[in-house]
Amino acid sequence: MKGLNAAVFSQRQRRLLRHATHFSPFGMEMRPVCRAVLVYHALAAKLWRYDTGTIQLPARAVTGGESMNWLMSAEVYNTILIGSFVYAAFILVGAFLSKAPYGRFGAEGRGLSLSPRLGWFLMELPATLSFLWFYLHGKNAGELVPMIFLGVWLIHYANRGFLFPLFMRVAKGSKGTFGLMVVVAGWLVTALHGYLNAVFISHLSSHLTADWLTDPRFLLGMSIYVFGFVMNVHSDAIIRNLRSKAEVESGERVYRIPEGGLFRYVTNPSYFTELLSFTGFAIATWSPGALFVLFVSAANLVPRAFQVHQWYLKKFEDYPPERKVLIPWIL
Template sequence: MSWYTGDTTYDTLLAIGFAFAALIAFASTFGQSAYGRFGATKKGINLNPKLGWILMELPAPISFAYFFFQGQNHTELVPLLFFGIWMCHYANRGFINPMLMRVHRGTKASFSLSVVLFGWVATGLHGYFSAWFISELAPFLTPDWLTDPRFVIGFAIYLIGFTLNVHSDAVLRSLRPKPNSASDNSEQPRYRIPYGGGYRLVSSPSYLGEMLSWLGFAIFTWSLAGVFIFAVTVANLLPRALETHRWYQKKFDNYPSDRKSLVPFLL
């Protein structure tokens, strides 16, 4: 089935990928993925949050690097630039942020193995779709592309999303004491209300930042590979953001009433 790039294998897998994104959206209407605040009470095999995050994200950089260097354009300027952006993104998402994560002392393993396994499908396909498109199937990614409005606008959106994501993660991290510090004990509350940055407006600014990042990526690569991961991200995080907002409102009587779930002033 060749309907997009002319590469039958790629186009067929991409169609399957969009069907997988639709499945995630459907499943999200029945409950949230079992990690974080929604994972502690779930049955089954659970992992330490740090290990769970790293394992789930690992296929993305591995898959991307492998397929990227198989492409005939992998030595060209723009593909190499996109390779660097990808690796920086996943260095933060898959390694730096999980390692800096502060897990509440006494917390049971709460990252479901099933989430890791489903994540492998999404991140593995994500790496393949993006890498093969960028280094093999997109002849328009020449140096002139860097002045194209689609690149400029998309990259600006990506940077806004990435910055919002990193800052929001830092705000959440600051709510818990550093490991082995004097205040690091099980008597400290596990959850607190975050303030500052994107939290002035929404309950889940890190989710909003992740969505903006992949929206920007889809635009500046001008690819359905980018649309795929944007669709997967929205399918997973939009319902989770709405449920997180309701969770905060139930848990904290003094939760800011003017704060929205995900989109400032709207949703």
Template sequence: MDWYTGNTAYDTVLTIAFGFAAFVLVGGLFAQSPYGRFATTKIGFNLNPKLGWLLMEIPATVVFAVFYLSGPNRFEPTSVVLALIWLLHYGNRGWFFPLSIRQVPGKRGSFNVSVLGMGMFVTALHGYLNGAFFSHDYKHQYDTGWLTDPRFLVGVVVYLCGFILLVRSEAIVRNLRDKDNPGATEYRIPYGFGFRFVTSPAYLGELIAWAGFALLTWSLAGVVILLITAGNLVPRAFATHRWYREKFADYPTDRKALIPFVM
């Protein structure tokens, strides 16, 4: 089956997205995106974490809604199910996560404006590629039979496993800070659940979730976001692991960086 859909605009954006994924994969080998513990003030100005995350993720929801609702198949059962899976992810990532951050009072070093611009570009791409694909069904694959296809069923299970790992890991990190006094301590060693095995279980969960998403949608749009996520999070996971081991003398020696028992 040809990779392209036959829709010139969609195929052009998809090509751009793959080019950007290649850029992220290569760039991640040389430097970490300047946010969180790797933030910098060298480029532009900084925003507080809540505002930075919220602004960065908003395009995903808005762009997805615009292009999904403009498609002829927007009310078809399979398209609706795929849209609900999308909304599950971005309801958490785009709204709950940023609004629930327990930030250190007055801190503005976590979100460089360069990261914000790059993130908005990625989430807008992602929103368009999936919103348009689901509701236009360019490949004519999303009839009701898709909901019982093994690729969809296995993909849903993989996605939900990753999503649960992601959400639970983020909750553990969030609860390391007292909600009434988030500035009491900035960084502590997290324990429990995925942290028993790896330093970055949230990153692992995100990667598993997008792998499942690529499978359950059986689309190149899903492959693109998996590649971009891997290019950003895999090297960041190793950098985070080194950071914890250097900062905390009592950091668990048997904990791997990203993949349990492996690396």
């Protein structure tokens, strides 16, 4: 019986279906003695076609992945991409008008707050989950170049979403400083991160073949990405080590001027290297989804970089005046 899909039957009907059929190299054949029984259940499910004498399934049962196919179509992808850039523009305006309540500005926020570790973990989690989900449904998921970018993505967000919050040195007994609204708003952004990049890399792109590994854009982009990623981890380590483990255990909130590495040149090397990494990833993938990640990250981090710089200037009278805000020697 052509088009037969047992998924639409009840458990009892599926047992009858297995009993009533056997498979041959030429397709599914019905045992005549059980045909009447199966037809009876097909009638009950309103699937029996009197004119053809066959079981006709609804269209949605035949094409069970239609919703996934719809989300991964170029038309829907482009629509979501445009909407995402519009949303990022609103984030940029909001970031200049207010300070997102997390980190050193967490105490200024209102409403419910989480611990920094839990807040970071929850906010970044959709970037990994959505990327994996959509990537694995792509037609090119098993190809070499997409798999390389899958690895890059998983390593990046293993650091940002798991290792970074895990190794945070949060003062013992301190109240939550990561606003719940930041997490909720971040879910949409990080879910879009995963969707827009995974669908393009594993499904829509036509240029990510083996030849791409020798393309100047891939080589340049990956070089920029690796440098940015390594320096980002290094900058995070400098910030983390400003507070000793003894101070963490005592519950004392201590702030110091960070020294070394890219801190010699800018106040916010973690932000700078994060943007540098996404710039490299956008070049290496030549993906509009990666361009969105860069844009929305800049919309959030550039205004915050100026806020953090002003915080240091007010907090420390001896703060090095030669340090730029974000980009060495430029900004």
